[in-house]
Amino acid sequence: MIDQLLFEELTDGICITDAGGTPLYLNSAAARMLEQGAGAHDTSICEQLCGRFVSGNSEYPSACPLKVPGSTEKTALNMGRCRGMDLRVRCVRLATALFDSWEIEKHFTIIEDATAEMAAERLKEDWRNMIAHDLANPLTTIYGALKTLEEIPPGQPLEEGEINLIRMCTRTSQRMNETLTLFLQVARLDSGLMPTRPEILELLPLIRECVQEQAIAAADKSISIDLVLPESLRVRADRNLLVRVLQNLMSNAIKFTPGKGRITVSATTESDGGVVAVGIRDNGPGIASEDLPFMFDRFHQVRGKGDTLIRGNGLGLAFCKQAMKAMGGDIRVESALRFGTEFRVRLGRVA
Numbered sequence: 194m195i196d197q198l199l200f201e202e203l204t205d206g207i208c209i210t211d212a213g214g215t216p217l218y219l220n221s222a223a224a225r226m227l228e229q230g231a232g233a234h235d236t237s238i239c240e241q242l243c244g245r246f247v248s249g250n251s252e253y254p255s256a257c258p259l260k261v262p263g264s265t266e267k268t269a270l271n272m273g274r275c276r277g278m279d280l281r282v283r284c285v286r287l288a289t290a291l292f293d294s295w296e297i298e299k300h301f302t303i304i305e306d307a308t309a310e311m312a313a314e315r316l317k318e319d320w321r322n323m324i325a326h327d328l329a330n331p332l333t334t335i336y337g338a339l340k341t342l343e344e345i346p347p348g349q350p351l352e353e354g355e356i357n358l359i360r361m362c363t364r365t366s367q368r369m370n371e372t373l374t375l376f377l378q379v380a381r382l383d384s385g386l387m388p389t390r391p392e393i394l395e396l397l398p399l400i401r402e403c404v405q406e407q408a409i410a411a412a413d414k415s416i417s418i419d420l421v422l423p424e425s426l427r428v429r430a431d432r433n434l435l436v437r438v439l440q441n442l443m444s445n446a447i448k449f450t451p452g453k454g455r456i457t458v459s460a461t462t463e464s465d466g467g468v469v470a471v472g473i474r475d476n477g478p479g480i481a482s483e484d485l486p487f488m489f490d491r492f493h494q495v496r497g498k499g500d501t502l503i504r505g506n507g508l509g510l511a512f513c514k515q516a517m518k519a520m521g522g523d524i525r526v527e528s529a530l531r532f533g534t535e536f537r538v539r540l541g542r543v544a
């Protein structure tokens with residue numbers, strides 16, 4: 194049939210069903226999206242699509258306007274996430290003799306893969322959140338300080354409190370700048386636009402440098418840092434990215450571990466020596482198992498009962514995950530509440 198040939202060319206899924214949702218026809222895009230052969234025409238499309246949405250309108254399919262008894266609605270639209278895709282489903286009640294007789298009511302369903310569109314939407318949402326939470330507050334603080342300083346008559350020497358206001362403005366704007374840079378890097382790594390420059394690196398001097406940089410922050414909290422490193426290990430990685438990943442993990446370990454704590458930085462080989470793992474372990478508060486799956490999500494910060502949030506933006510671990518992926522490696526976390534946390538970054542070893 195000519196229409197069927199046309200449908201086969203489309204990237205959108207097309208289904209024609211009876212009023213109960215039983216398929217009479219699926220084009221190949223629909224069969225792919227539903228992960229079934231074009232011949233599998235038994236289970237209701239409504240159950241396979243709207244009934245499986247893990248997000249979106251969960252009332253469907255029973256609340257579908259086309260399925261409410263006695264309804265004369267002609268169209269229905271639902272959207273949700275299913276099998277790793279964001280799908281937009283439009284159904285139209287139509288009269289046609291195609292696929293059967295005129296007497297049997299048909300529904301024409303168009304399934305659109307809106308995954309890329311929703312990813313762009315989420316990125317916009319992230320920008321809005323970041324501007325609202327991480328940039329608006331410090332900007333208000335800076336504005337308040339500058340308003341106060343503006344009142345000082347020209348030529349009048351600054352008092353100590355006023356100099357402190359200037360210092361606070363510098364610190365705050367620097368933090369805003371760091372947040373923006375981190376966010377942009379996460380977004381660029383996300384979209385594959387950040388070029389990586391892989392090279393063969395001696396890992397141990399690089400780890401020592403990162404630890405050295407954090408020594409003052411650790412000493413301020415009387416936190417000891419132990420190194421457990423073998424003689425020599427070489428990996429293929431982008432130096433800049435790897436340094437920033439290790440810096441983020443070290444600074445988290447120091448930030449979240451209480452005073453007099455202990456951090457152990459180790460480098461070991463795994464998988465018969467083919468993989469190098471750098472572990473950063475602390476004996477801080479640990480992370481609850483229900484939070485672990487979300488640790489690498491943008492803006493995720495764990496807030497315990499009665500805790501005040503330690504300053505941050507929840508972007509550091511998202512950056513680490515994207516950076517390790519861009520270098521062909523990965524990052525894992527193991528943690529137990531009250532015992533501590535270990536982040537392990539893994540990269541291919543170079544002999």
Ligand SMILES: Nc1ncnc2c1ncn2[C@@H]1O[C@H](COP(=O)(O)OP(=O)(O)O)[C@@H](O)[C@H]1O
Nearest residue numbers: 445446449493494495505506507508509510534
């Ligand atoms: N070593 C750690 N121990 C306990 N919690 C941690 C540790 N590292 C990260 N976290 C938790 O993960 C959250 C996200 O970390 P991150 O993405 O670096 O953001 P930020 O440091 O800006 O809060 C932190 O807010 C904290 O709740």
Ligand SMILES: [Mg+2]
Nearest residue numbers: 445505509510
């Ligand atoms: Mg952090």
